[in-house]
Amino acid sequence: MIVGAWCGAHMALSKGAGYVRPLFIIMTTILIGKQLMDLFR
């Protein structure tokens, strides 16, 4: 978790808000899918 978090945070800092927005949208979409799957399982 330390190595991954270090790399992830530095990637975000170097790429800026333009990188965070799509990542946020993708992860939220996947999260909705996972919650819906759990809900109807």
Next chain:
Amino acid sequence: MELLDLQTLGFLLFFGFMASFIDSVVGGGGLISIPALMWTGLPPITVLGTNKAAQVMGAFTSFVTFVRSGKVDAWLIRRLFPLSLIGSGIGVLTVRQIPSEMLRPLVVVMLILVLVYSILKKDWGKESTYQGMSKRLLLLSGTVAFAFGFYDGFFGPGTGSFLLFAFLMVGFDFLGAAANARALNFASNISASILFTYFGAVNFRMQSLWGWL
């Protein structure tokens, strides 16, 4: 057996890295790390505890990285951090008394609203418009920090998205919102991992491997 152990190690190294890489910015790493830990055969409650105890190390790393970069609003986080910490602790204690599954439909609806709003407002969060907090907004932010701290301890899915969205709402850009959201998520992870450890739900061998990665 040795080959299987190497496979397991490689599997954990890869998925642990991916989980923390994503989790360090927008949250949601549990979507990867929890199934990966389940694959090792640990009991579900130990998977949750071990995951939380490992996540706190990643959360600390991204928190420190964002603080050093100046992206964390120290004034604000100093006030919200304890509320998230306490909220999460109460959430973990509450989940032992009340089933949390009932929250799932509400969480789905809230996540869809967050997603639709974020997609429709294309220019939102490109630049920071945050200019400090009024007393009223600070009180509201404190309530939100406590509530999502509680939610993280009680149920958890989507905490990263909700926190990031909340910081966007008060005017931070996406990077600033992610940095501040990670700070509060670090707080909620601390309490949760302490309590999971107290309840004996952490596999420290796995946590060490997983946490340092």
